[in-house]
Amino acid sequence: MITRIDHLGIAVRSLDETVAYYENALGLHCEHREEVPSQKVRTAFFSAGETHIELLEPTSPESPIAKFLEKNGEGIHHVAFATDDIAAQLKGAANAGVKLIHEVPFEGAAGKLVAFLHPKSTHGVLTEFCMPKAD
Numbered sequence: 001m002i003t004r005i006d007h008l009g010i011a012v013r014s015l016d017e018t019v020a021y022y023e024n025a026l027g028l029h030c031e032h033r034e035e036v037p038s039q040k041v042r043t044a045f046f047s048a049g050e051t052h053i054e055l056l057e058p059t060s061p062e063s064p065i066a067k068f069l070e071k072n073g074e075g076i077h078h079v080a081f082a083t084d085d086i087a088a089q090l091k092g093a094a095n096a097g098v099k100l101i102h103e104v105p106f107e108g109a110a111g112k113l114v115a116f117l118h119p120k121s122t123h124g125v126l127t128e129f130c131m132p133k134a135d
């Protein structure tokens, strides 16, 4: 079951410049920074109530975020829904005819299990499911 929007992923060219914007202009506090080698990104997290903002800066031209920036410029990259059962959520989406990018969840930022649905079958929104690790 989806329990809430966990975070919005936002693609940026410079993590430092964008962190400064969220801190100075919006008054949010950067809570956590982390590099995620599997996705070739550096991330920074903010809380806005129960929902988080995940800034994503590519660490390599091969990063999916680098490709996104090239094509679209900076902006919202994905919407992440928190779920209490990521395997069931993926199965439900697949059964509904959605194309999955990841059939098996992998470890994303902050040790959460994550998996993405293909934007071609989600009406244009790259959709992530995420779930805190059980142990």
Ligand code: ZN
Binding pocket: 007, 008, 009, 054, 078, 080, 128
């Ligand atoms: Zn995300």
